[in-house]
Amino acid sequence: MDKYEPIRILGEGSFGKVYLMRHKVERKLKCVKVIKVKNIPRKEREACRVEVELLRRLNHPNIVGYKESFLTRNKESLCIVMEYCDGGDLCDVIKKARRQLFPESKVLHWFVQMALGLHYMHSNRILHRDLKTQNIFLLGNGRLVLGDLGISKVLEGTMDFAQTCIGTPYYMSPEIFKNKPYNHKSDIWALGCVLYELTTLNHAFDAASLNGLASKIIRGKYPPIHPKYSRNLRNLIDSMLDKSPSARPDLEDILKLPFIKKQIQHFFSDIVSRPSAQIGDGTQIVRAAALQMVPGQAANGNVIDSPDVNSLTKQLNHLGLTSIITRALAPPETKQPKEGMSDRSVKRLVKEQKGALRREEERRQAVEA
Known part of the structure; x- marks a missing residue:
């Protein structure tokens, strides 16, 4: 526990407490579950061990990030360090x-x-x-x-x-x-x-x-x-x-439902279009996985070699979403007026494009609000 400084208690239960702590060197906030293992029944102790093993095995940007686990010096408590979710539940x-x-x-x-x-x-x-x-x-x-x-x-x-x-x-x-x-x-x-x-x-x-x-x-x-x-x-x-x-x-x-695939495309398009400075480590992983799936795109972003990137990339390929990710990374198409189009048709095309841009901006604002 020497690496972390406690800030406040986030919650508590019959077998322990959950703290918000800051890593003393990295200065990043972490969620630390402190579970009292001394004198607890074997069944609960086994549940603690299973939780640690599960967290260690699961590497995915949409599953709470496991950092490390250790026993306190007196061997009375097990500490599980996870990423801190600052947006609440x-x-x-x-x-x-x-x-x-x-x-x-x-x-x-x-x-x-x-x-x-x-x-x-x-x-x-x-x-x-x-x-x-x-x-x-x-x-x-x-x-x-x-x-x-x-x-x-x-x-x-x-x-x-x-x-x-x-x-x-x-x-x-x-x-x-x-x-x-x-x-x-x-x-x-x-x-x-x-x-x-x-x-x-x-x-x-x-x-x-x-x-x-x-x-x-x-x-x-x-x-x-x-x-x-x-x-x-x-x-x-x-x-x-x-x-x-x-x-x-x-x-x-x-x-694989069409309207869900369309939302997946929007999701990755939003992330890839954001400046790197405005997204956190976990979202950088989502971006890296998307870039890694499309030939020639990996060079456009920081290459991140992590189990989370590999897991997400493998998952998206398994789901057959490569074409969806490719479209998400492609620049938006802008229809140009064709030669010989009437003024009325050109105005209608411009109106449609303005409407599409407005709807896209409304969607972005709704997601980011």
Whole structure:
């Protein structure tokens, strides 16, 4: 702990505390989870070990960054050092919205990052199992990361079934309440609940008691989403909140939907167009992965050799998104008036281009606000 100076407590639980600390040499802020391991039951001690191993294994810009872990000098506490998410969590962001619905562009900007992070976990045969707005964190530059992987389940072999009933009731799927086996489709349900919450600022399922909540979730009935959101987005939420696990889409299917691919293109286009001085280390990794995918583009940015870059590049290639990234990196097309066009046609073309530029600027402002 000699390398870090404590600033304040961010949270605490039965087995320890989470601190905001500053690295004395790098002067960068870190989140340090200090877990009391002395005299704690073997099951909890094993959970600590599993969390450290998970964090060490997962290298992705949309999963909270693991820095290091160590025991304190007296061997009584385990310290896990992670990146500090200065933008708070999605739960706080929703509360601060004060009933003002988010633009769809912002919702999709966040969702694409959640989906990429969770897809990476699933492709590594890991379930999150406690997805909720309180476990999804933001950084000031707009990047979003999945956190609190302490109860994730590593699946041996193929995508097998997990029996343990863990999670937050609002986000629990029907099969869990029915004590049935579940797999990665329960994460899809929870992510659907998060997406619903971003479009309504309310839980999809709510009740005064656990039994009442279970009843609503098992019936699968929830209030309609505001019609200001596109049919594509509303259909996606409906499919993710299907009562039947087998009917819910996989993340690979979701990330290949045309309107989601379009948002992925916008996401990478925004990042690549920003000045390097205005983006943090994690977002630099996203930029580097995009540049690395397109021949001749890597020379246009700083080459970053890191597991996160390699993981994201491999993921995007696996999803068949090379053409999407190529278009994201291409300069915007500007249609020129053709020879012989009437004045009326030229005016209409100019008006269309101005409208497209205005919509693009509105989308950027909505994402960055």
